[in-house]
């Protein structure tokens with residue numbers, strides 16, 4: 475399979491995740507007419523589909539548009555841990571939002587797992603859903619007293635966690651751990667398929683290969699047709715209706731995944747996370763995350779993730795995108811030596827909010843336009859919370875979670891993090907005076923890309939498999955940063971706010987809403 479096939483965009487990069495490789499996305503037509511509806515939802519990932527499901531249950535008329543295929547965004551690249559063990563730790567959440575905020579965070583993520591379990595039952599969704607335990611253990615750079623503090627904070631937040639003196643089943647660590655009981659896991663593409671079928675059965679209209687632009691409080695232009703709506707939900711992961719405000723409150727990170735075969739019965743189904751590298755140069759500590767998934771009669775797939783870096787800035791640590799898998803495999807073999815061969819590898823993007831909590835609710839300054847973004851590595855539950863919360867907000871119902879997730883909030887309690895990220899951003903504009911990857915197009919082999927520098931002019935080059943050279947402006951159409959070539963996913967990535975573009979110059983991730991300007995080269 476390719477990132478684009480004859481049905482449309484399947485995924486936002488060259489590598490295919492296990493989920494998309496094992497389950498073909500459900501197919502829907504492209505939009506070819508004007509429509510009036512109650513709610514227009516833009517984005518066919520877990521956020522968009524869950525919101526559509528909740529609104530249809532509430533009796534609303536819903537139209538959902540997706541410019542790739544269902545699950546072609548970050549949802550299809552997830553690892554699908556369903557957990558209230560938040561990677562932006564309860565210790566930190568409590569400092570910013572108080573004990574009550576921390577309690578609501580725990581309550582809402584726990585409710586999201588219950589919601590998914592109910593959908594699985596009510597829609598007979600055959601999606602490998604299982605309740606499993608989760609275990610948070612120490613990264614060697616972290617201290618036991620921090621884990622203790624996190625344990626205490628989880629208890630104050632109302633979670634039924636347990637302190638264990640050893641981490642069972644994980645080799646090469648004698649760390650204590652926190653056990654999170656009754657967490658869960660599923661096969662995301664099977665679940666999305668069940669949601670999409672339920673939406674269609676309730677009369678919801680889904681259109682794929684349908685690009686939304688000119689988003690206003692009255693609707694949007696989709697594939698050139700007018701979709702008029704009373705309310706609009708922008709569920710595009712990075713909100714494409716917002717030029718600046720939201721993108722100063724969150725930062726894009728790339729994260730890497732491998733899937734390795736593991737003889738059945740060697741390990742129990744469970745979720746494991748280490749507490750993250752405290753010596754990192756990034757503002758969030760990259761951590762490892764592991765789970766199992768049924769694979770075939772003989773093997774499970776052990777899915778391990780981590781080795782994160784800010785999008786477009788991998789080289790700042792001296793480890794490029796492709797080499798991150800080697801580091802991840804080494805870590806995985808050390809901690810789970812029972813694995814045999816690695817059969818999958820893929821990467822994806824997560825958006826890290828500066829003040830630890832995601833954003834769900836009215837887009838600042840706009841009535842009738844709602845957004846969901848800033849999921850961190852907990853987007854499966856976060857987007858499910860969004861489905862429930864946005865559906866309540868559109869119906870005018872009070873919801874006690876609304877304030878915690880409000881997109882209006884400003885990270886005033888964390889000026890240090892805000893300033894350090896503002897500095898990182900400003901530094902990216904310095905790329906205008908840096909040398910490019912290549913000096914001539916003929917330095918590129920077939921199926922290779924790079925940035926060519928001609929004075930202040932930056933050109934994104936890609937030589938296709940047949941040897942033809944394609945050239946685009948390497949200036950990001952969002953706010954003008956210089957793009958970087960990602961040789962692993964064969965995309966052009968923006969180091970500022972995470973926009974990404976295919977080797978054909980098409981936009982894959984917002985906030986940019988248009989593709990790269992084509993340049994004629996001799």
Ligand SMILES: Cc1cc2nc3c(=O)[nH]c(=O)nc-3n(C[C@H](O)[C@H](O)[C@H](O)COP(=O)(O)OP(=O)(O)OC[C@H]3O[C@@H](n4cnc5c(N)ncnc54)[C@H](O)[C@@H]3O)c2cc1C
Pocket residue numbers: 516517518519520521522539540541542543544545546547548549550551552553554555556557684685686687709710711714729730731779821822823824846849850851852853854855856857984987
């Ligand atoms: C490697 C990885 C591992 C992860 N692991 C976990 C995990 O274990 N547990 C967890 O809870 N979370 C995890 N996450 C996070 C989680 O997967 C995401 O936060 C979540 O899937 C985001 O869903 P979404 O619907 O908001 O976005 P997406 O799935 O990206 O959906 C947005 C959709 O909008 C579409 N779109 C964009 N612009 C337009 C437009 N103009 N018109 C029409 N459509 C448009 C895109 O094509 C896309 O399909 C992980 C993420 C990654 C990358």
Ligand code: FES
Pocket residue numbers: 950951952953954955968969970971972973984985986
């Ligand atoms: S994503 Fe903002 S400048 Fe590129």
